[in-house]
Amino acid sequence: xxxxxxxxxxxxxxxxxxxxxxxxxxxxxxxxxxxxxxxxxxxxxxxxxxxxxxxxxxxxxxxxxxxxxxxxxxxxxxxxxxxxxxxxxxxxxxxxxxxxxxxxxxxxxxxxxxxxxxxxxxxxxxxxxxxxxxxxxxxxxxxxxxxxxxxxxxxxxxxxxxxxxxxxxxxxxxxxxxxxxxxxxxxxxxxxxxxxxxxxxxxxxxxxxxxxxxxxxxxxxxxxxxxxxxxxxxxxxxxxxxxxxxxxxxxxxxxxxxxxxxxxxxxxxxxxxxxxxxxxxxxxxxxxxxxxxxxxxxxxxxxxxxxxxxxxxxxxxxxxxxxxxxxxxxxxxxxxxxxxxxxxxxxxxxxxxxxxxxxxxxxxxxxxxxxxxxxxxxxxxxxxxxxxxxxxxxxxxxxxxxxxxxxxxxxxxxxxxxxxxxxxxxxxxxxxxxxxxxxxxxxxxxxxxxxxxxxxxxxxxxxxxxxxxxxxxxxxxxxxxxxxxxxxxxxxxxxxxxxxxxxxxxxxxxxxxxxxxxxxxxxxxxx
Numbered sequence: 459x460x461x462x463x464x465x466x467x468x469x470x471x472x473x474x475x476x477x478x479x480x481x482x483x484x485x486x487x488x489x490x491x492x493x494x495x496x497x498x499x500x501x502x503x504x505x506x507x508x509x510x511x512x513x514x515x516x517x518x519x520x521x522x523x524x525x526x527x528x529x530x531x532x533x534x535x536x537x538x539x540x541x542x543x544x545x546x547x548x549x550x551x552x553x554x555x556x557x558x559x560x561x562x563x564x565x566x567x568x569x570x571x572x573x574x575x576x577x578x579x580x581x582x583x584x585x586x587x588x589x590x591x592x593x594x595x596x597x598x599x600x601x602x603x604x605x606x607x608x609x610x611x612x613x614x615x616x617x618x619x620x621x622x623x624x625x626x627x628x629x630x631x632x633x634x635x636x637x638x639x640x641x642x643x644x645x646x647x648x649x650x651x652x653x654x655x656x657x658x659x660x661x662x663x664x665x666x667x668x669x670x671x672x673x674x675x676x677x678x679x680x681x682x683x684x685x686x687x688x689x690x691x692x693x694x695x696x697x698x699x700x701x702x703x704x705x706x707x708x709x710x711x712x713x714x715x716x717x718x719x720x721x722x723x724x725x726x727x728x729x730x731x732x733x734x735x736x737x738x739x740x741x742x743x744x745x746x747x748x749x750x751x752x753x754x755x756x757x758x759x760x761x762x763x764x765x766x767x768x769x770x771x772x773x774x775x776x777x778x779x780x781x782x783x784x785x786x787x788x789x790x791x792x793x794x795x796x797x798x799x800x801x802x803x804x805x806x807x808x809x810x811x812x813x814x815x816x817x818x819x820x821x822x823x824x825x826x827x828x829x830x831x832x833x834x835x836x837x838x839x840x841x842x843x844x845x846x847x848x849x850x851x852x853x854x855x856x857x858x859x860x861x862x863x864x865x866x867x868x869x870x871x872x873x874x875x876x877x878x879x880x881x882x883x884x885x886x887x888x889x890x891x892x893x894x895x896x897x898x899x900x901x902x903x904x905x906x907x908x909x910x911x912x913x914x915x916x917x918x919x920x921x922x923x924x925x926x927x928x929x930x931x932x933x934x935x936x937x938x939x940x941x942x943x944x945x946x947x948x949x950x951x952x953x954x955x956x957x958x959x960x961x962x963x964x965x966x967x968x969x970x971x972x973x974x975x976x977x978x979x980x981x982x983x984x985x
Contacts, residue, residue: 481559481560481561482504482505482506482507482558482559482560482561483504483505483506483561484502484503484504484556484558484561484563485503485504485505485536485642486502486503486538486641486642486646486647486650487502487563487646487650487654488500488501488502488554488555488556488563488566488654489501489502489646489650489653489654489658490568490653490654490655490656490657490658491657491658491676491677491678492657492677492678492679492693493568493570493571493624493657493695494546494570494571495546495548495549495570495571495572495573496544496545496546496547496548496570497542497543497544497545497546498542498543498546498568498570498657499540499541499542499543499677500512500526500540500541500543500554500556501538501539501540501541501675501677502538502539502556502558502563503531503536503537503538503539503642504528504536504537504539504558504561505534505535505536506535506536506537507528507535507537507558507559507561508528508537509528509557509558509559510525510526510527510528510539510540510541510556510558511523511524511525511526511541511556511557511558512524512526512541512543512554512555512556512557513554513555513556513557514543514552514553514554514555515552515553515554516550516551516552516553517553518553518565520553520554520555520565524541524542524543525541526539526540526541526542527539527540527541528540528558529674531638531671531674531675532638532671537558538674538675539556539558540677541556546570547570548570548571548572548573548576549569549570549571549572549576549578550569550570551567551568551569551617551619551620552567552568552569552570553565553566553567554566554567554568566654566655567617567618567619567655568619568655568656568657569619569620571623571695571696572696573696573730574694574696574697574730574731575730576696577697577835577837578696578835579832579833579834579835579836580623580695580696580832580833581621581622581623581830581831581832581833582622582623582624582625582626582695582830582831582833583606583622583624583625583626583656583828583829583830583831584625584626584627584628584737584776584796584798584828584829584830584831585601585606585625585626585627585798585799585801585827585828585829586627586628586629586630586663586739586776586777586778586779586798586799586800586801587629587630587663587778587779587781587799587800587801587802587803588601588627588630588631588632588644588645588648588800588801588802588803589630589631589632589633589644589665589802589803590632590633590640590644590802590803591802591803591804593804594802594804594852596648597801597802597826597849598644598645598648598649598801598802599648599649600849601801601802601826601827601828601849602648602649602651602652603651604849604857604858605827605828605847605849605858606622606652606828607651607652608858609830609847609858610622617655618651618652618655618656619655619656622656623656623657623695623696624656624657624658624659624695625652625653625656625657625658625659626659626660626700626735626737626776626798627658627659627660627661627737628660628661628663628737628738628739628776628777628778628798629660629661629662629663629664629665629666629738629739629778629779630663630664630665630666630739630778630779630803631645631660631663631665631666631672632644632645632665632666633665634665634667635665635666635667635668635669635671635672636667636669636671638671641671641675646675659678659693659700659702659737660672660676660678660702661690661702661703661704661737661738661739662689662704662706662739663706663739663778663779664706664739664740664779668706668708673687673688676688678691678702679691679692679693682717683713683714683717685713686704686709686713686714689704689709689714690702690703690704690714690717690718692721694731696833696835697730697731697732697733697833697835697840698731698732698733698734698735698833699721699725699728699731699733699734699735700735700736700737701718701721701734701735701736701737702736702737702738703718703736703737703738703758704738704739705738705739705740705752705754705755705758706739706740710752710754715757715758715761718758718761719761722734722761722762722765725765725769725771726765726768726769726771731771732771732772732835732840732868733771733772733773733774733833733840733842733868734762734765734766734771734772734773734774735773735774735775735776735831736758736762736773736774736775736776737775737776737777738755738758738775738776738777739777739778739779740752740754740755740777740779741755741777741779741780741784741797742755742756742758742759742775742777742795743756743786743795743816743818743819744779744780744784744797745780745784745813745814745815745816745819745822745935746780746781746782746784746806746807746808746810746811746813746822746824747779747780747781747806747811747812747813748811748812748813748814749811749812750779750780755775755777758775759775759788759793759795762775762793763788763790763791763793764791766791766792766793767790767791767792770792770868770869770870771868772792772793772794772842772866772867772868772971773791773792773793773794774793774794774795774796774831774842774844775793775794775795775796776796776797776798776829777795777796777797777798778797778798778799778800779799780797780799780806781799781800781803781804781805781806781824782797782799782800782805782806782822782823782824782825783797783798783799783821783822783823783825783827783829783846783848783861783862784796784797784819784821784822784823785797785819785820785821785822785844785846785862785864786816786818786819786820787818787820787864787971788818789817789818789911789928792866792971794844794864794866794971795818795819796829796844797822798828798829800826800827801826801827801828802826805824805825805826805851805852806824807824807851808824808936808937809936813936815933815935815936815940817928817930819933819935820930820931820932820933820934821861821862821932821933821934822934822935823846823848823861823862823934824851825848825849825850825851825854825856825861826848826849826850826851827846827847827848827849827856827861828846828847829844829845829846829847830844830845830847831843831844831845832845839867839868839869840867840868840869841865841866841867841868842865842866843863843864843865843866844862844863844864844865844866845860845862845863846860846861846862846863847859847860847861848860848861864969864970864971865970866970866971867970867972870972871900871902871905871968871970871972872900872972872973872974872975873898873899873900873902873905873907873966873967873968873972873973873974874899874900874901874966874974875965875974875975875976875977876895876896876898876910876947876964876965876966876974876977877895877896877977877978878893878894878895878962878963878964878977878978878979878980879894879895879896880892880893880894881893881980881982882980882981882982883980883981883982884982884983885982885983885984885985886982886983886984886985887984887985888953888954888955888956888958888984888985889952889953890950890951890952891950891951891952891954891982891984892948892949892950892951893912893914893948893949893950893951893962893964894947894948895910895947895948895964895966895977896947897947898946898947898966898968900968902968904970905968905969905970905972906931906968906969907931907945907946907966907968907969908930908931908967908968908969908970908971909928909929909930909931909946909966909967910928910929910946910947910949910964910965910966910967911927911928911964911965911966911967911973912925912926912927912928912929912949912962912963912964913925913926913927913962913963913964914951914960914961914962915960915961915962916958916959916960916961917961918961918979918981920961920963924954924960925949925951925962927949929941929944929946929949931944931946931969946966949964954984955984956984956985957983957984957985958983958984959981959982959983960981960982960983960984961979961980961981962979962980962981962982963976963977963978963979963980964976964977965977
């Protein structure tokens, strides 16, 4: 019995040794971070081992090797590996694989970014709120595979990194940021074919719960406030400056807003930046879910609006939190509002929550999908195009259907000033007044009538407005176009005061956010 006991203990010991001697396994496949024209960061996770090596080169033969660091991710032997490749050449396609001991990945590709003065066109993807829906757990994988990757494969020649610059994610990457398994199973695994070849830039949402996992898994630009590392940051790609913000309640502080002021001031002086894209999780306004709105985001939006008007550099704020798509635009500024959800989280349906039709939004859809943004320096006439591709919802299935699109030029291409037609120098009944202006006209061959802005005042300087009406060419709310049949050339006014002189004017906007000047001032008197 003693001999048997000895052999049993020995067998157990050998088993333990063999267990710990097993080769490491790659848990999370390589993904790309913080790309520069001459550098990029590559990260991955293994179940054990400190060795962090990237083999790379300009062909599948690789040939070069760079070592990095590893650090613990939770209370186990698992390690996240981070390797920074430097000395790269801009706008160059590279091949790479990662190695930790005998664990070796497949060979992937990435392409280094251009510099702004290279004047290269590119496109990026934006999506958010991919936290898993137990009733539809494969949706995020579908958005990546059947959505983004399918679109790239069928619309463009070449590899994924040759056609997609980066991915923006305005928060809620997982359902519970403190649950270690969700980062692999719910976020990285479904997107591994995309993130291994295209850099991903998230901002933190409320579902991340400010988890340490978020900050360990991502290596974001270190140019925010030092005391709030990686909560806010900015990254330049070509002629675009991307700004990441943290709109969670505990970080709604003056420090972040002051930092934004400084970044925008520097961007104003940077002649190579044509557009500013800001991403944050929470909306300022949300048609599908009023409870998700944050006033703090509104402060950020005002700063972006003022920046765009002062500098002539159009801006966009991308957000999520509400699980559906919305696209709007500021009335007096070249600034777009884009909700890029949902890439997995359960849809916020029409009629499900308290909802409101806001003037700013021209389209809101309770659907899954993603957004593509095409940026084109366009030989000195820079423009961007936003496209929404839909995967539908449980009622209507869609297969990468283009559901919305808008193009914005940096330089103003003002339509012709509309003419006031009636009433002009007339005395009319105050019960119903119909303002009438001329048809829309522009010397831009692509321009169409996008909006009209009407003002009526009791003073000629328009300091005492009795009407300030902004109507857009479409207003898709609760699956209906609330603006259907409105040609934007007239405006009805009810219940004006009798015996009063009124002054009115109108301006037209095209669908690319260019406003005309105000019309000549006309006046009428009520009986």
